Amino acid sequence: MIEMLEKGPRLAKAQNAEVGASKFCPGCGHGMILKTLAQTIDELELNDKAIFGCDIGCSLLSWNYMNVDTVQTHHGRTTPVIYGVTRANPDLVGIAYMGDGGGLAIGSQHLVNAAVRSENLLIIVANNTNYGMTGGQMSPTTMPGQKTETTPYGRDCDVTGRPAKGAEMVASIADPEKSFVARASVSNLRKLKSTFKKALKNVDMGGFSFVEVLSVCPLNWRTNNIQTWDRLKTMEEFFEVKEFVQREGLE
Numbered sequence: 001m002i003e004m005l006e007k008g009p010r011l012a013k014a015q016n017a018e019v020g021a022s023k024f025c026p027g028c029g030h031g032m033i034l035k036t037l038a039q040t041i042d043e044l045e046l047n048d049k050a051i052f053g054c055d056i057g058c059s060l061l062s063w064n065y066m067n068v069d070t071v072q073t074h075h076g077r078t079t080p081v082i083y084g085v086t087r088a089n090p091d092l093v094g095i096a097y098m099g100d101g102g103g104l105a106i107g108s109q110h111l112v113n114a115a116v117r118s119e120n121l122l123i124i125v126a127n128n129t130n131y132g133m134t135g136g137q138m139s140p141t142t143m144p145g146q147k148t149e150t151t152p153y154g155r156d157c158d159v160t161g162r163p164a165k166g167a168e169m170v171a172s173i174a175d176p177e178k179s180f181v182a183r184a185s186v187s188n189l190r191k192l193k194s195t196f197k198k199a200l201k202n203v204d205m206g207g208f209s210f211v212e213v214l215s216v217c218p219l220n221w222r223t224n225n226i227q228t229w230d231r232l233k234t235m236e237e238f239f240e241v242k243e244f245v246q247r248e249g250l251e
């Protein structure tokens with residue numbers, strides 16, 4: 001046991017062993033998503049081809065998390081920055097990582113343009129139903145009735161509109177012959193890994209991939225462990241977890 005503690009946790013090669021403990025709050029979903037992504041990069045042996053972009057929001061705390069070339073940009077611009085890189089270097093496998101605010105609010109036009117043009121990258125949106133980094137305000141995906149800093153009585157859809165369903169929106173505009181579009185959840189990391197595998201293989205084949213991951217933000221939700229996982233279950237009832245678009249030949 002002591003030997004294990006001295007050795008520290010087993011990290012994927014695609015994780016940066018130099019940085020010590022991650023900067024995410026205890027129990028945050030970002031760490032689970034990124035660790036799974038790093039394991040997938042290892043398993044597909046994409047370590048020398050992957051380029052990782054993180055956005056503003058808590059996703060930016062991953063700027064030194066991955067042991068692959070990384071760039072950080074602001075407000076959903078991670079998407080055009082990464083497909084700019086892959087347009088210039090088609091052999092690279094581009095990954096743009098962001099929150100639901102970055103992906104579906106301020107960066108939504110980039111998401112739409114990337115999807116309709118089948119840009120060659122994987123976009124990952126970590127959906128924790130709030131603006132995490134800035135203190136838990138309502139985001140496009142805040143659920144009906146959900147209390148946030150800016151909806152203290154619960155989200156009223158008559159006033160704010162309905163929550164954005166990113167995966168369904170992207171699926172409706174993506175080219176089925178070139179795309180992979182799915183929603184996964186941190187409640188099942190094995191399934192998340194197989195989803196990331198298909199998404200990254202599709203990018204390596206020159207296609208466009210989008211994966212929305214239902215995530216948790218215990219800090220701003222003000223939830224203990226049990227409440228956090230109960231809330232995630234409620235999210236899974238509202239946001240369907242499935243593969244929406246899968247190009248032929250992708251396994």
Ligand SMILES: Cc1ncc(C[n+]2csc(CCOP(=O)(O)OP(=O)(O)O)c2C)c(N)n1
Nearest residue numbers: 056057058059099100101102130131132133
């Ligand atoms: C134009 C502008 N609006 C708002 C902000 C503040 N801001 C920075 S990060 C952020 C929230 C990001 O939330 P999300 O993308 O959902 O990611 P999370 O932190 O939840 O992972 C906001 C509102 C800003 N910096 N500039």
Ligand code: SF4
Nearest residue numbers: 024025028058132217
């Ligand atoms: S505020 Fe929420 S999303 Fe941000 S690191 Fe903490 S738990 Fe994670």
